[in-house]
Amino acid sequence: MSGQAAVGGLPSGSQPGGSDVPADDLKAQGNASYREKRFSDAVRAYRAAIDLSPDNAVYRSNLAACYFEMGRYDDCIDESRRVLDLTQQATASQPESGTKLTDLRAKNRLRVAKALYFNGKFNECVAELSPLVASPTATNRDVRDLYSSAIELARHLADGPHVDDHRRLLNRFPRYRPPRITNVYEFYPVGHDEATSAMSGAFSDGTSVGGDDPNGLRLRQSVPPSEDTRSAMWLSKMDAQQLGDLSFFFGGVGDARHVFTTLMDVQRQMKAMTRDGEWPASDHPIWSELRVGVVLNDIAIPVLARNLIILYALWELGAFTIEQAQSLLDAVELAALIHFVYLSVTMPPYLHDRLMTVIDRLMSLTSSPQEVLPFVRMSTECWNEVKETLRFWRADPFVVSTEDMAHSFTPMAAVGDLMSVPDKMNAFVEQHKRTLVDRFEPILSPDMLAKFGTIVEKDSFVKQIAASLAATPGAALAGCIPESTFISLTKGLWPPAVLAEQDHVIGDVIAAMKDHRPGQMKELLENVRQHIYRSWKPNVTLVSREWNEHAGRCMFDHDPITIVANLFNVVWMKSPKNPESLFEWSAHFFATVASSVRQLGTHNCLVYEILPGDMNQAFGMVATESESRRSKGLPVAFDRIFLSNVPDYAGLLPVFIDTAPLLKRTPNSYINCGVMVASCMFHEYGEYACSATAIPSLRDCERYLGVALQSGSLMGFDPRWGHAGGKPLLPYDLDDLATQEDLFEWIVRLVLMIAVPPKRDSGMAVREHYPLNLSYVFRTFERLIAIGYPRHWIASNLTRLLENRVVTDTQPLSCSTNRKNGKPARIAMDCFQMELRALAALWQPVLRLAVKHPLPALADIRRFVLRDVQYIDSPKRSGGCPTASIMGVLFEPPSSSQRSSSSIASRRMFVVEPIARELLTSASSRVHVVSALQFDSDANEFAVWLSRDDLAEMKAHRYTVRLFQTDCWTAVSSPQPVADMVESAPF
Structure with missing residues (x-):
């Protein structure tokens, strides 16, 4: 900053108002702060100097320079234009200061032009630069380059x-x-994680309670997670604006378990508003205030088509009560259809016929599913692709036989004859351990083992991991022990009792297993297996044409019992009374979901958008089409965003660059993203984040990109990210962000991480993944500018x-x-x-x-x-x-x-x-x-x-x-x- 005497106005050093600090001293303080890049302090000093000498052009020029460095380009333009006015007035009264005035004017004119350029006002920038470029002494390369660039961009915007x-x-x-x-x-129609409501608070390890959990589940993990309900979302605490714009995004949606649990949570909270614990009456104000928007995204169209079929069946089932789902024939058949589509690789012929009826009904729609599901939103392009998948599933004969489906299914369920529950649980755990040992043993190379310590014995370490994991995610549900044996040996599920009567072969073996007649089991189960191969049908919704053609076969390893147990993972979820089959568990769950879908959909409180394609491109579309989406009643920002483990494939950096801009800037908003593929390669989550973003530490994520880890860890509960500092609006203060040199160092690391x-x-099944190309450097630039870095x-x-x-x-x-x-x-x-x-x-x-x-x-x-x-x-x-x-x-x-x-x-x-x-x-x-x-x-x-x-x-x-x-x-x-x-x- 220049130390020259004041130009125009009061003489330098004047102290109007009796200030204790002279104006020039304040300017000197500002200059020192400016040199140290403490721009906020510099602004305060210059403003104080200007208060003492309002017409001092140098003080204002210094303030304009400070605003420019902070990226406050509008303020910079205002102050620099004021400098131009002051210097023009001073030219006549102080002709002896002509050279100084000319230099100061040129400096501020260029500063105005740069600020206009960075604000996207290219024509105004050209007009501001024209006198400088036309000057016979114009030799400044920066001026010429800026002028040429502004002309080109102005022309581009015009043409x-x-x-x-x-x-x-x-x-x-x-x-x-x-x-x-x-x-x-890759086609993953069935999930493996525990169902979570998007309205939930942060989770942590719970306190050991021993025995069964409150739902009556016989879990291998007897310590249910603890939820911090202070960070949960409560309808009763929301104002009308929040209720009218409740929105959630589910990327890599899979089997939509988080969507269903969220809708059930909405139902739970709405029923809590009434004295009788039932749905609010039609005249309750909540129905006119509440609007829940959910977006289901997946890159695989068959996943979305499968979810549409299940949603249609849920809508139909929602016309019945939860009790009727297990007693009234038509309702039972709908519940059984959902049960088999969601969990089984095969299904009885009468349920297959019902599935084909649903597919035919959907294919008969001319424009969109909205004709029968009024709350569903889907583009025409997406609907056409979904119908192609439905046509593929409707083919008769299907490309995969029932027997092929069964042979491709290796459930993680216990084997053996009927046992007592404790023996069954022990056998389940031991088999799971052996399976995990087989999976981890080839993955853990010497280099990978070295990351866990200097002295690690492989066999014992593998067994330690297997023992830890075997005691967590899976479960055996009360009343499902006999059926787990049936699943393992026949690759089918028990139909509900009222439907099993239609098939005496299945009915006989179910009766024998319930009556504990182990002597007949081997022959009966062998007959049932052959019977299923001959007469049952494949669950076509588990087959993707493209993935099946690429892989040459189907492959399924989900455990139906564990899946249903994971659906009941939430403590507040009620369990069925005295269940005797897996169907009784799932029917209770899906009938409750169906009630939510029907009530919210009927009362126009639900918008259910099906959005295909790459998740990060979908986020970009939501951002660029915000006005159009808002006019259609579609969400443009989200309270909670669930990403599954998509960042394992697309990288963690896009979570901060593409996802975070669409997260509402509210205290309880978060992005939930899991780590599954390469979690065993890192000591802790910070190391994983560093490898995927080139950001040195988790704390540095706050100052580089304005995001902060709220909860979660590498091997524990899913990490949840939110906005740093709780600031309701952008931009962040520059003092809270990285320095210019630190930022450049990170950009270099980012370029090298992506390019090299x-x-x-x-050949390794598990490894680090570096999927991004260099366009993400420029996408990152755009995000950096948005959060407050000067352009x-x-x-x-x-x-x-x-x-x-x-x-x-x-x-x-x-x-x-x-x-x-x-x-x-x-x-x-x-x-x-x-x-x-x-x-x-x-x-x-x-x-x-x-x-x-x-x-x-x-x-x-x-x-x-x-x-x-x-x-x-x-x-x-x-x-x-x-x-x-x-x-x-x-x-x-x-x-x-x-x-x-x-x-x-x-x-x-x-x-x-x-x-x-x-x-x-x-x-x-x-x-x-x-x-x-x-x-x-x-x-x-x-x-x-x-x-x-x-x-x-x-x-x-x-x-x-x-x-x-x-x-x-x-x-x-x-x-x-x-x-x-x-x-x-x-x-």
Whole structure:
């Protein structure tokens, strides 16, 4: 900050009002705070100086500079314009200060222009800069670059799509590296976690109570979790605005167990408002005030189609009472249909006929399911895809036989003859232990064991893990011991008693098992198994056409008894009286859910949106279409967001970048996300989070991205994330965020984490997952700006990346946590520059970054396609999981691509001396790597986004291009000429 004398107004050092501190001293204090980047303190000092000398242009110029550094661009513009007015007035009265006035005016005019640019007012920016550019002495490169960029963006806004439309296009841009096999999604129609209400409070380990839990469940874990009800959501404590906008998002929805439990919780709380404990009367004000919005999201359309079938059956069942669901024939059949669709791989023919009737009814609808389910919302595109799945399930004969379904089913249920309950429980636990030992033994490699301590004996450690896990999630329900044997040996479920009479073979064996006639069991159960193979039908809703064709077979390992036990995991949930079968448990649960669906749907209190596709893209759609969704009565922000374990596949960073913006900024809002796939690879949750985000610690998540871990852990209850600091509105104060240099260090770590993921064993069933491409760096920039980081900070950091002048002690990842070599060194990012430039140009209309580095024109960014990819081997036979996000594109000059086509030393290209890593090479500047691509294994082609000039230069130098996978860093395809790539529109 300048120490010059005041320009205009009172002379420097005047003390109007008898202040004890002279104005110049206050300015000096402000300058010191500014240099130390304590901008809030600097603002207070400058404001105090201005109070003493309101017309001092220098004080106001310093204040404007401070506002600019804080990203308060509107305030900066106001103060700088005031400086321009003051200096103009002073020109006539103080001609001897002409040079100083001119410099001060030019400085503030440029500051106004930059602030206008960062505010997206490009035409005003151009007008402000025009006199500076037209000046004969204009030599400032920053001025010329800013002027050119503002003109281009102004032209783009005039001729191209609106910023919101451009943001929609970017939402469709690939977020992840593609897998080797595309157009196929893992199909998990049945969940494995304990049902939780989205209205619940935080959970912690409960106090041991011994014996059975309050529901009458005979749980292997006799310590039910403890819920902090202070953080729960209570309808009775909500005002009308909250009641009218209650909304929940369920990503990776699976079998919708959390959705159902949430609807039951709403019912429980509504009934608590009445004296008789029943649903409120029709004239109760709650019916006019309450509106519950739930969004069911899954990437697999068959999951959503299956949920729609179950929802339709629940709606029909809701016309009956809970008691009738186990006594009245039509209601029993509906409850049994839900029971078998939800839990069983096979079903009796009469229930299969009922299922086909439901499918036919849904397929007969012309426009949407809303014709029969008035509370359901679904796009036309989604409905058409759902109907395709329904047609597949309606095929007769079906692609999978009943016997094949049974052989594919290996339930985690106890085996053996009828035993006493304690013996049965012990046998159940012991078998579960053996199964877990078999699963963990091949996973725990020596390297992984080393993470748990210096001295770990593998056999004992595996048994310790198995013993711990076997004592937690599963359960044997009261009255279900005989049926568990039936499930294990026949792969079927007991029909309800009133329906079992239709099938004497099934009825006889059920009667014998209930009468404890073990001598007849072996022969009877063998007859039943063959009978089921011959006469029962497959549960078609458990089969995905795409996944079945890819895998070649179905595979199911869920335990129906454990699933139902997990549905009754909530302490407040009532259990059936004296149950004698699994159906009595599930019928009680689903009849209660059905009552919720029917009552809320009938009273127009429920909006049930089915939203397909990638979860993070769905969040982006909700954000960009907020106005349209609001007009349709659809949720645009959520009280609670459940992600299942989708972050295991899509990464944890998107939770902070894509999910958090849609979480309401209320004290009890949270994002619930589990860790299942790689939990055993880390000591604790902070290590997992670091490996997935490059953020050093859990606490640092607050200052970097404004999110905080509220509860949960790696191996315990699901982690729950919320907004940091409880601030109701954005932006955060800059003092609460990371410093500019710390932020840049993290951005470098993030780039390296994404661009140079560590080498992993592609054959391992459990491993770290690094799915993101470099577009997430720019998505992160957008989030950083939204939470309060100054836009010019982001521009400066991006400039440093593009100018390839990064000095850091961060290294590319080689294990589950970030490592530093302790000695700052230059990181060479030559091989990323081509992609970073293209992505920067694509994101420029949204980010509005005044980057001091040449960028391609937005119109020159095109999509280039290579068809007829020449594989070294079939993608299916390349080893590892074919649906893991691992693919990248490598562009090589002739001298590089002449190396062996079966293996690439591509990790050598990323870092230059003095970092001593196996990645070193002196030829890095000639190799280009691209992480953001579209790949279609069926069409045998891939596409990347580059500038025309970059592609033309590679063509001129006879570059080749090929696919490689980033887990084991080996080539997937042979080098092919870049000249073979064809141009297409970018979107």
